[in-house]
Amino acid sequence: MSKPKDWIEDITNFSKDLKLPIIRQCFQEQIKESSQKDASYEEFLALLLQKEWDYRQETAQYNRIRRAEFPYKKHLEDLLISELPEDAQKKYKQLRTLEFIKEGGNLILAGSPGTGKSHMAIGLGMKACEEGYKVWFTTVPLLINQLKECRSEKTLRAFQNRFEKYDLVIADEMGYISFDKEGAELLFTHLSLRAGQKSTIITTNLSFERWEEIFQDPVMTAAMIDRLTHQAYLVNMNGNSYRMKQTKEWLETQKLM
Template sequence: MDKNIINEIKGYIKELKIPGIRSILEEKINEANRENKAYEDFLCDIFKEAYDVRKENGRKNRIRKAKFPYKKYIEDLVIEDLPIDARDKLKTLCSLDFIKNGQNVILAGNPGKWKTHIAIGLGIKACNAGYKVLFTTVPSLINQLKESRSEKTLRSMERKFEKYDLIIADELGYISFDKEGSELLFTHISLRAERKSTLITTNLSFDRWNEIFKDPVMTAAMIDRLTHKSYMVNMNGNSYRMKETKKWLKNQQ
């Protein structure tokens, strides 16, 4: 094996920015020589390796850029612990067709019902499937929008916001917000209506959303935009956290 030629090839690989080949180049050359592989088979092997590395790096980057607070997976859900409506709709949601069709998902129910777990699990599944995802809490999103408006970068944030295939807005209803926050949230969710998907988790039923937005007209418009052709999942049922607490207490006896 001519080391000068190998180094020259590695230089080209580096300049062309092809990940996944440099580290395995010599191994693949030796393998091709041993097995007397045809040139096309050798080239197919190393480019397949590069393709797999790039694909895996892309998957990891999408998950990292989604800014999940922690990792949760659909596979870790205890299906029998889920509320009935969630059990019935989970398989459909896991197909990710709602993202392909630009539909919204609203997970509504009391705390401790696996809403955030399902939201993150679907988000990671979407990242793995090649979709661009962003996770944020609603209060954090409103703060970002306000800062962008004050810094006059709101339009830039709007363009970025529109590019995500799925935005997960967690914790709608835990705190109320002022008129400016309500208007900014409404505007940004409206930008995505019927084109890109938004998944919202909330602890409030729709008839209580006016407690957050403080404006009946805006509340009605927001609900109309979000629920049109959307999946609404009733997450009420026995609290998972309460069940775990009872189990823990029993074990202490």
């Protein structure tokens, strides 16, 4: 008959081989706690498994956020809702449900600089990661450069396969830099791959009427707008810059010092 210490050693070895690190770390403590309150075997096992499950959920969430490549971490809770443009305030509650991702719909945040477009996009992306969605953040200029590099290195197909599988792609800063015909065509092709299937968030400082300035092709511009806005959530982000407001408040505090 095995001695108690032999069982302890077996549990340690089995949990190590089965890659159950939290069970390996916690089972002896859980044995003591369960013995003290005379818990059933079922309760003991369930609590031990829950600790392992919680750990794996936290690790998976951490990895999703890391792989999303956000430039910085911003949560929706960090937003000052009262400082957002009026249209964003009205649609905030609906957007934070992430229904648009479940529907495979797009979200266009269009408006003047400093009104919270990137913060809201990143906040929604962070929440999506927390809820189990696969997310990737990029800027439009960086995306175009990456697409060109993949084409020249003949790895474009592999990139396309990854790009299509993200539940949410955030393409920030549409309109800050114009691009050539090759860049426009690559961007159009890849964003079109996701249309109606997976969600894309676009942030832009230009109204749709001015998108031709960056695509430099009226036909492609019209087609891009049509693909991106079909059954999409459109949010008017024109308003006062809260970033400028914060800067002014900071300057005022410096005068008082």
